[in-house]
Amino acid sequence: MQKILFYSASLVLAALIVPINLTLGEERESIPLLKPQIDTGRPLMQVLKDRSSSRSFSTEKLPVQMLSNLLWAAVGINRPDAGKRTAPSARNWQEIDVYVAMADGLYLYDAKNNVLKPVLSGDIRSMTGKQDFVKDAPVNLIYVADFSKMGDAANDDKVLYSAADTGFISQNVYLFCASEGLATVVRGSIDREALAKTMKLRADQKIILSQTIGYPKK
Numbered sequence: 001m002q003k004i005l006f007y008s009a010s011l012v013l014a015a016l017i018v019p020i021n022l023t024l025g026e027e028r029e030s031i032p033l034l035k036p037q038i039d040t041g042r043p044l045m046q047v048l049k050d051r052s053s054s055r056s057f058s059t060e061k062l063p064v065q066m067l068s069n070l071l072w073a074a075v076g077i078n079r080p081d082a083g084k085r086t087a088p089s090a091r092n093w094q095e096i097d098v099y100v101a102m103a104d105g106l107y108l109y110d111a112k113n114n115v116l117k118p119v120l121s122g123d124i125r126s127m128t129g130k131q132d133f134v135k136d137a138p139v140n141l142i143y144v145a146d147f148s149k150m151g152d153a154a155n156d157d158k159v160l161y162s163a164a165d166t167g168f169i170s171q172n173v174y175l176f177c178a179s180e181g182l183a184t185v186v187r188g189s190i191d192r193e194a195l196a197k198t199m200k201l202r203a204d205q206k207i208i209l210s211q212t213i214g215y216p217k218k
């Protein structure tokens with residue numbers, strides 16, 4: 001009897017704990033981002049000279065201002081009148097959503113409102129790639145193409161254009177990181193099926209690439 005009670009109590013506890021670790025983020029607060037500092041950064045030619053991939057990250061968190069600047073550089077709105085972005089997109093579909101996986105949860109970058117919208121409350125960094133460093137680096141961006149924003153394009157074109165559009169965003173991140181002395185690497189080595197399930201993506205949302213960002217390991 002004691003044993004049965006113990007197992008029932010454990011099951012109830014497990015049922016309570018599991019959803020708390022990885023719940024949908026609607027009840028959580030958005031993280032307001034700061035105004036991007038557009039008067040900073042090193043000269044472009046020097047930044048291009050330094051652009052590189054690195055796979056060695058410190059666990060130190062990025063300050064909110066750095067995160068804000070990074071996301072704006074990636075795909076922020078640089079022409080508010082037209083709502084256009086720092087990265088081009090085919091037919092201005094703006095179909096690439098940038099998800100941000102950090103220790104305290106998964107967020108969606110909302111460029112229009114300059115906030116991070118909560119998606120999941122659990123730490124899913126280890127799911128964002130097959131390499132060991134992804135779980136310790138402070139930020140992993142996940143580039144997700146929303147095919148529902150790509151009109152009536154043929155599926156092949158959706159695949160082609162969303163891959164190209166992701167490349168522009170990723171290169172913006174590379175250049176920002178080179179300018180700021182941050183380490184970064186873009187990654188295709190992802191268990192996309194598992195990650196899509198964890199992120200609760202729809203069938204027409206496709207994970208293209210992921211990109212790790214952090215301070216270089218000392």
Ligand SMILES: Cc1cc2nc3c(=O)[nH]c(=O)nc-3n(C[C@H](O)[C@H](O)[C@H](O)COP(=O)(O)O)c2cc1C
Pocket residue numbers: 051052053054055131185186187188189190209
């Ligand atoms: C589409 C794409 C996918 C990549 N996937 C990975 C990856 O899964 N893991 C990784 O460590 N690097 C990955 N890389 C980074 C490349 O290995 C790296 O860019 C290449 O070795 C050249 O080095 P560099 O970026 O320092 O010039 C990827 C790069 C691209 C463009």
